[in-house]
Structure formats: structure tokens, C-alpha cells
Amino acid sequence: MAAQRKAAVVGGGLAGLMTAMKLAEAGHKVQIFSLVPVKRSHSVCAQGGINGAVNLRGEGDSPYLHFEDTITGGDFLNHQPPVMRMAERAPAIIYLLDRMGVPFNRTAEGVLAFRRFGGTLKHRTAYAGATTGQQLLYALDEQVRRYEASGQIEKFEGWEFTSLIKDEQGRCRGLTAQDLRTMKIESFPADAVVMATGGNGVVFGRSTNSIINTGSPVSICYQQGAHYGNPEMIQIHPTAIPGEDKCRLMSESVRGEGGRVWVPKDPTDERKPFDIPEGDRWYVCEELDPVYGNLLSRDIVSFIIYCTCRMGRGYKGGQQVFLDISHLHHKKGMTRELITDKLGGVLDIYKKFMREDPIDHPMRIYPAVHYTMGGLWVDFEKGHEGALDIESHRNQATNIPGLYAAGECEYQYHGANRLGANALLSCLTGGELASQGVLAYFQNMEVSTEDLASSVADDAQLEQQSRYDTIMRSDGTENPYGLLAELQETMWNNVGIWRLQKDLIGAQGTLDELTERSKQCAVIDAGAWSNQAAPFTRTLQHMIEMSKAVVAGAINRNESRGAHFKLDTPQRDDDQWLRTTRATWTEKGPELDLDEKVDCSYIAPRARKYKVNQHSIVTKIMGDDFFEKNVAPQVGDAAGK
């Protein structure tokens, strides 16, 4: 075996634990840094399942079909070789989890059971009750614990990643982090660093994400020179229970089982939804696309609901529409018990918070930000016959040597839109591939942590200490919690579902203003022990920098693709825009380059199969002349060009 090396993994969710486990398996030392105890990571919130074309039902399913669904789902913005690798690897990953003791649901014969999910016609999703993410994390935590006992893995829970350590050659040689209890900042030299820090939903406020999903660690790497890929691609889930500070997800399976989306024809209708007769209801999805109806893809349904409410046609004119399963138990062959069996966990959440049983009462829902397709730009290398060369050190590697990324925090697998039950998969296959990349990197590495000049690590630590001290000494008047609310409002209103060039450019101005104001925060807690307000201010500053890249990417992409729909340019434009947005941080704002073409070496781009797209939805709901009246025909010169 080669010499033992030391890696640092930031993030203790599925991707992070998978990477750590694989690196430890290969004999190296790993330090895991996590804001929260690893079992509280956002991976636990994934409910649905994990895709893998195991084809136990003999439906003719194959990794190739899985690959194809993922690419069409992503609207052809995902590079194809890594996606192919993910699909090919999926069955083995599911069996690996089975061996680790994940209690996947079984069929009567005792073999793995698979269910159907959005974006495919095959039974391809393995699941463990309604808590698949939690059960997977449980199993990986168990594995990591073994290496912890042997001393190979060390966990730093309750530590916040504050910066990378870069040497003079620009290589990543470790990181600095802050203990959120003692507030002490320390440096941790390492031979390689793997980011596995999840998405940035919190930036948008209306999000199903956990509060730790600020994207701040990605932003830190980006500000230290890492490229940021496709920042404008943000998935919005159509059905969430609206909440004050975060939204609770209602799974896609509700629509899958026959849930219908509707609003009263008269928005001033004061009747209880249950009393509104069939004739006075507007089934908006079904009217727009009679074939797919309520089972249109996530981005389209979100858009329909948004437009309906924007026109003031939501229930009682507000931001809510109905997701209705109250008709289901009257159906032939359906009983209340059967519905509870299939959707129990999901319906319980609604019952708990909204005080109505969805089996009898239509649920009130609204879209919310759900997943970050964009993220740290990572590389891949093709080998034999154009397939991914899994032994390359370039796989999952950012443009900073020694810095890798896996899971939701990188941009590679989901293109412009993610399919259901692919997230857990990409965390695991991505984590595995990242560990292989790191191993290859170790082999060719001449230096090690021992010969890193201590001054490099000390400088990085001092820099972070001084940044923190500046925040603690700040004597301004701004309330950071208030600034976050403003940031969220700006992002949701201008960069959410409804994107207009002029609003985006406006948002850019607001962000610049917020940057300045975030430096003028009042110190609301001067405590040196377990201080929550000061690290929050720091996170807020990082969130603003990241938001600038999201806005710039949206301004620049003059087309509509997947989750990115811009009214000024409502059509997909494959001639010009089969390209990755790559953002580089500068003090003046993000610089974008579009040199990288999407690798379409397996299948050529083709159109989506739905009867409607966002453009036709607007004309149907808002009126034929909406575009003429509201959208300037000529788009102004975009940023970064």
C-alpha cells in the first residue's frame, strides 16, 4: 500500500460519509467536519427512495434507460459520461447498501421491492419505508463508526468550515474551521479536501431545505478561486406546505397516487374548499395538459401554480392552491386504509400542522425551493470508448488541485432539473467517485502535510480569526437576521420561478447594496461562548456572494431550460446554450465563461414531450398578449459578456 495520507471531508451527510468510508477503506486517515452531528444532516429528510435499474421485475429496464431518463429530465445540460457511470453503478450501490444492513422493503419473494417515481415508466426506485434517506445515513454512519473506533476517521461535529488552506502553488492543503462552542478557530492541514456540503435552498427563504443548507461552504471555495457551475439552476418543488421560515415538503407521491391540483373558479369564493362543487373548480393542470395532467414535471407544475396565484386566482386570492386527494377514497377499489398505507407518513405531516385530514379535505399548498442543481464545478475524464475513466484523478475534482466535491454541492449530474430519487444516488456514486479521484491524486502527489510550511496554515487561521474579530467588533446598526430576510425576498421574487431580465438586473443592484450593509451589522451577542449571531453574520456574507453568481448566471443565460425559465427568452436554444455556466469570483462580481460545451456523446438533444411549456402556460393563464405588453422585445446586454 502507498503511504498513508490524510484527507478532510467537509459535510457529514450521505456524500460525505460515503467518501470518508471509501478513503478509510483504502487505508487513509480522514477528518470529517460537520456543523451538526452527522445523523442530523439534511440527507435524513429524503423520503422517496434511490434509483437503480436492477430490473428485478423483468420490465426491460437497464442502466442505459436510467441514463436516458436522467438526461432528458435534466433538459440536456448534464454531461453524459458521468451520468452514464452513475446509472451503471446504481444497482451495485443498492446491493452494497443491502449488505450494510439497510432495511429496504421486500416483495413477497423476499427480494428487493421497487416503486415508480417521476420521469420514468419503470419500477426503478428502491425504498425503505418513507424514510429512505434516514435509513441510508444510518447504515453509513454505522460503517464510519467502525473506522472511528480504529482511529482512522475522526469526526469534528459542531465545527464550521471557514476557509481552505492554499499553498503558494495554489494547491489545496487543508482547511480552517471554527468550533461553534468555544468559538476557537483552528487550522487542519490535509493532503486533499472533499466538499460534501449540500445545497443552498436557505438563500431563497421559501425552501424545503434544513436551515444549515445555506451554501456557505461552497461560497467560501468559490471566493477562494473554485469555479461555480450552472449557479442559475435551482429546482422548485410544486407542493409544499407554506411556512413562516421554512416549508414542509409534500412528496411527489401524492400526485403520483392521483392528487389533483385546483383552485376555485372565483377567487373570492368564501366557501370551505370541501363545499365548493365540482362545477366551480378549475383543475388548472388538467386543463392545460389533458394527457399528463397533474403528473407534469416538477418545474412545469410549480410554474402553473405560481402563474395562477400571480394572477390573483389562488384560493381567497392568496398564495395557495389545493392539492386534493379527497376524491380518492370514493374511487372503486380504493379505501381510506389503502390511501393511508401508501401515503401515511406524508399525510401525517399535513394533519399535524394544518389540522385537517387530507383524506377528506383538500390540502393547501404552494411551491418552494427544493434542490440546487448547480454547485462547485467539477471535472471528469473519459477513457476507453468514451466512458468515464474511473481511475482518473480528475473525476469530481474542482479546478483547485487537491479540492474535490461530491453530492448536491457539485453541479455535475442533474443538469437543469433533477429527477426524483436520483439525489440519494448521486450522493453515493459521487462520493465513491470522489474518493477514487482523491486516491489517484494521492498517488501522484509529491508533497505531504508534513512538509507544509507551518506559516501557510497559521496565516490562513489568522486571516479567519481577524475576519471573525472584525464581525465581533462591528458597531453598525444592521440586524443580520433582517438582512437575510431581505436577501431571501430578493432572491425568491426575482430569481425564483418568475425570471425577467429587468428584475434580475434589479436584483443585482440589491445584492451589491446588501453586501455593503452586511458589513455594518450590529453585534447582537458579544459572548465568547457558543455565540450564534456572529457566525450567522459571516454565513450571511457568504450567502450574498453566492447569490450574485446565481443572479449573474440567470441574467446571462438567454434561453429557457429546465428549471431556468426566463420570460424574455422563453425557448430552449441548443445552438448557443448547450454550455455550462462557469462563474469565477472577483471582488467586482462574478465573471462568467461559457467555454465548456455540454458533453452529449451518447444521445443528441431532443425536445421535451409535454403538451405545454412555460411559454404556453403564460399565454393561457395571463392572456395572449402578455409577452407583448410586459416583456421588452430586446434583451439588454447581459453581464459577463
Added chain:
Amino acid sequence: MAQINFRIWRGSAEEGEMVEYKTEITEGMVVLDAVHQIQSESAPDLACRWNCKAGKCGSCSAEINGMPRLMCMTRCQDLPLEEGVTIEPMKSFPLIRDLVTDVSFNYRKKKTIKKFTPREPDAEDGTWRIDQADVERVQEFRKCIECFLCQNVCHVLREHDKHEEFIGPRLFVYTAALDMHPLDTENRLDDLKERDSIGYCNITKCCTVVCPEHIKITDNAIIPLKEQIVDRHYDPIAKLFRLGKRK
């Protein structure tokens, strides 16, 4: 709706007191919403831990009107609001600050439990056949979100401070999840009996009552484990049988 009185514990392990706050409660708010509102209105330095706000991460455990609960899953309107609401940190763990406690005792203890050890695969392709009923038994235990409310309410830890000898309901569930896994072959019963003192549990079922995931901790985990230990160590016929076998 109305201005409601909240009494919240403020302070460190050394000193502290209950502090009164007033805040407006509206339809549908949970206790965590109220705490956030108090943070933004009058106590920005109030420390509380939360993350998913969907009852999945297990971070926001506290004692609300004396009852161990998740703040994000407790609706204000379910509480007798006119009498005011008290929020205190969990009492069975060392206090860090305000509502935040140090639950690392549980993680330390967890490391001592023997790991999952699967049997050889049944089929040539390296996979196993498992009955759905066996899967469901384990899935129930693995629903645990490690909020540690059960540990907090357990009198062996809370009243008698047996943290060194007794691993508590959460870790009995954990042991059961490993032990009743259809593939597992390891023996953890001796540890449970001797080192982990499962005998201290006198099945008062307080842990089952507070579990936010509705795991039947006592009935499905602790009692079957106790029964297995009895079978192994105290069944006279089995003992004879084992003696006979040894010769």
C-alpha cells in the same frame, strides 16, 4: 390572536434563571416559531438548536411545560396558552447555554455497542432473501431521529444519574435494531445484561410516551431484549441443555 407569556431558561451550566418574554401567537405556529420570534424581537442572543423543522433531524428537543418534546412539532394551540408556556433545556444532559445541551454522552456510549455483522449471502449473486415482516421490525427502530427525549425522560438517567452503567432507551432501540436485523449474527445480550444494565429498566414506558417517531420502545425493543436475556441466562431447561451439549 393574543400576546402569550413565555418563560424560557437563560443561562449556563453554572448559573441561570427563567426569563419572561411576551410574543404574539398566531394560527398554526409551533413552539420553535415562537422562539424564533422572541429571538428576532427581544432576545437575539438566545441560543437554541434547530435544523430541519420537520421533525426529522432531532435537534430541537426541549422541555415544554415540563414535557420533553420537539419544539418544531409542538403546536402552540395544543398548549394551555392562557397559563403561559415554559421552555427549558433537557435536564438529563449537561447544559451548554440557554436551550442547548451537550448530548455527546449518547454518542460515546453508542460506540461501545458491537457492530452489525451480517451472515453469508443466501444466493450465489451475493444477495439475501429477507421477509418483509423482518424488514418492518428493523425499520421501526431505525426511524429513530436521536432527539434523545427518551434518554431525557428515563428516570434511571434523569433521577439516578446512572450514565456510566446504563445506556438508556435510545441505545436499547439501537441494540435492538442491530440484534433483530435478519442478517445479523452477533451476540450483544451479555453486554446488555452486565455492562449496559438493561435490568435497571422497570418498564414504566415513559420513553415510549415521549417518542416523536412513535417507536414502541418498551414493547418492541426493551421487553424482547429482556426476554432474550432471560432465555439465555435463567431458563433452567435451556441451561441443562447447554450443559449437556458442552460434554
